Amino acid sequence: MGIPKFFRYISERYPLTSQLIEENKIPEFDAHFRLSEEQIFTSIFSYVDHLFGKIKPKKLFFMAVDGVAPRAKMNQQRSRRFRTAKEAREVREKAERKGEKLPEEKAFDSNCITPAFRTT
Template sequence: HPTDEDAHLKMPKEQIFTAIFAYVDLLFGKIKSKKLFFMAADGVAPRAKMNQQRSRRCRTAKEAKEIRVKTESKGEKLPDEKVSDSNYIMPGTPAMVRLSAQLQYFVNKKITEDPNWRGVACKLYYPVMMHEA
């Protein structure tokens, strides 16, 4: 979560995925698993927590819009790219489906190309549907 009001700071999704993959690879190297490597991309929070998160995210989106208007009123030029909405990362959203597919691709590529990953069972849990257990 950004802690400042700099509306210029944005990160392309591909760069986010690359950072996630680098971190997963770093963790794999630190753990040095020989049999099983389990990853959970996200978990579904209880309904009350989801409602609280959604409320906070909507408030943050409103604040981001206000910051954008304020920045533009000062005559500053902002990037034309679409502003990220953190509701985008909720379970069952296209973003999480894409992340899940990208993680699966990353794991398969590592198992195929990296000798350190070979022979290790990799289990990837990623919820693609919003539901409660």
């Protein structure tokens, strides 16, 4: 796909990724947006089907998935996951304090997708 095309793809589908951020200010994301785990995996599977249809392999369709992350990266990701969970809770509490009606279905916790670490 290449970086320029990928950037355009992401920018068109997620316009908030290209917004200008002032120094030391992180944009708030909508607490009302919900995707279930089933919707996320359905989207992943349909995109793989889409790729399969575009590529039209004759013999083999090979898709590489990154392996286990090194320990230092895992520690960084762990702290990021805790911070993300805390920020999501704060956004939800802020919306509740304002009296906003939030969706009843449980939000998908992206922290459940994480690299595994095992020592042998």
